[in-house]
Amino acid sequence: MNYIKPVSLSLMTIALVACSNGEDTTANETDTTLPELSSGIYTEYMDTSVNPGDDFNQYVNGKWMATATIPEDKSSVGVWSTLRDASQDNVKIIIEESAKGDFAPGSDQQKVGDLYNSYMDMKTRDALSVKPLQPEFGKISAIANYDDLAVYFATANKRGYNMPFALGQYVDFKEPDTYMMYTWQGGLGLPDREYYFKEDDKSADIRDKYLQHIENMFDLAGFNAGKQAAATIYDLEQKLAKVHMEKEKTRDMVALYNKVPREDLAQIMADFNWSAFLQEAGIDTIDGLVITQIDYMKALNGIISQTSIADWQTFLTWKALSANGSRLTSAIDKENFDFYTKTLWGAKQQRPMWRRGVNVVNGTLGEVVGKVYVARHFPPEAKARMQHLVDNLILAYRRSIQDLTWMTPETKEQALDKLSKFTPKIGYPDKWKDYSDLEIKADDYFGNIERAALVQYQQNLDRQGRVVDKSEWQMNPQTINAYYNPPLNEIVFPAGILQPPFFDMNADDAVNYGGIGAVIGHEIGHGFDDAGSTFDGDGVLRNWWTPADKEEFKKRTQALVAQYDSYQVFDDLNVNGTFTLGENIGDLGGLSIAMKAYKLSLIGEDAQVIDGFTGEQRVLIGFGQIWRGSYREELLRQLVGTDPHSPAQFRVNGTVRNVPEFYSAFAVEKDAKLYLAPEQRVKIW
The missing domain is CATH 3.40.390.10 (Collagenase (Catalytic Domain))
Structure with a gap:
């Protein structure tokens, strides 16, 4: 169960509809028309030898837990993972109907089928190697000064790359009928700031494996001096982590809402070219931003100017490579899995490729398949x-x-x-998302994901200044x-x-x-x-x-x-x-x-x-x-x-x-x- 707030600022948007409630008189009567209702209790999973007052979880679930085995391709097993697998099974059927058919270009079925097929076509992805990223590496190599760096931050942010700070759209906390642009701290490759500073053996081992992971990724991408690059990247990430706001403080919504007029942004980051950044971001006419972590952004100003352009280029190369770790070759995909899922989550092997492909479709064209899913699996009653x-x-x-x-x-x-x-x-x-602006090609998985991010970004820009769309959902x-x-x-x-x-x-x-x-x-x-x-x-x-x-x-x-x-x-x-x-x-x-x-x-x-x-x-x-x-x-x-x-x-x-x-x-x-x-x-x- 999620509580949505702009934590990741991946251009999240939320909706609101007026709610009416009946008079506070009596509760609605229980529906008694359903015959022979069961208890709904999984008695076979209960361990009734346990005193419920000592361990209620064991009492309810103990027999199941005693025999549960976590599959090699999972980090956990239970109610949530079982239902997610079942949902994927049902969505797979819907996807494959499109993937195996011949549908008109631009139709929902064509997009779903070709997106899935482009993911599954590892032969083409292996043949392309890191070629799809070459234009990005070229942009990074062309950064000549800190003004160029500010522009690149905005460019990469549009694709959701992990920059030192993110810029995203969310409902305005003070005027919830309108949209606001927020910043959020970023730039870390490990899960949280604490991973960079804990002194226990497990944390030290994770850091060592992270450094090796960076080196391995650079080697697989055909770059030289991977070990030196890893040291440079880690050092810069550690500097960012040191000034990150602690996660406990990010729950304070009042402290996070700091709207800074555009003309005062220089007071937060005096050496940062805000004009170039905002222009590239497509919001150069905005009257101000909400800077969620003021102290972090102030400290970031010094980190940016005290880090050489060459080191920033190394850092940005890593962020581009890491962001696309599951979108390139099978070797890069496996290396990405080995650290982020095997090391950090404990899974022994990757999930079947078709399940990962279903996740991609759900994440990119979720409401297209969702419409069919509802018709088949969610009765009106x-x-x-x-x-x-x-x-x-x-x-x-x-x-x-x-x-x-x-x-x-x-x-x-x-x-x-x-x-x-x-x-x-x-x-x-009540109203389904419109994917008509998104072009999907059967032989261009990397491009499909790139275009999807840019279309979403542009759609958010187009509605900036409009009344909040209260019909949208943030989950499929x-x-x-x-x-x-x-x-x-x-x-x-x-x-x-x-x-x-x-x-x-x-x-x-x-x-x-x-x-x-x-x-x-x-x-x-x-x-x-x-x-x-x-x-x-x-x-x-x-x-x-x-x-x-x-x-x-x-x-x-x-x-x-x-x-x-x-x-x-x-x-x-x-x-x-x-x-x-x-x-x-x-x-x-x-x-x-x-x-x-x-x-x-x-x-x-x-x-x-x-x-x-x-x-x-x-x-x-x-x-x-x-x-x-x-x-x-x-x-x-x-x-x-x-x-x-x-x-x-x-x-x-x-x-x-x-x-x-x-x-x-x-x-x-x-x-x-x-x-x-x-x-x-x-x-x-």
């Missing part, structure tokens, strides 16, 4: 039942806010106003995920995630409230987490809290930070409670409100006992089983260092121990390992 669940979750959230004892009426009024303006999007967009319908957008105040659930164990049309409501209900609540909760709560109901970045309520909110969230800081992933590695705070708030609020919504849906009736479990037990088990998974150590370590989500076992155990119904449903006593005294349990929403 699923959308209707999902809407029913969303309505009940919003109702439950409303009642929960009204009942809060720690919040004043003034702040409650603002919170309820925000909740009333949430926009749910379910399944697929076939995606197994969900997200929330703060300046658009929308919660989005693609069709792909709306299947078991998240959402089971043939299961009793309880397990669905614990699964997709908790996901819905999670995404709503992002609107009220440490970052989302800085935006109001109209998506405007402003403080709608009284000082006392804000202080109490911080007190409660800090208690959650302390809990997660104490969770030990390995002997030498704990969860980062500060970095994962937003997702932990989402999980806690999601399950708490899902439980409340389930109770409301019963309308005073007693829940059935199914498979020996009460309704409340099934809600909690339904939540636990969506996080069923097993991970390689390499991946888990990287996730702890770079992912704002806590590891799966702590998303289960760390959440349920703060939910009162967990204690009553499973008779959790004081001597249980997950037990928290009532006063220690965190309740925010």
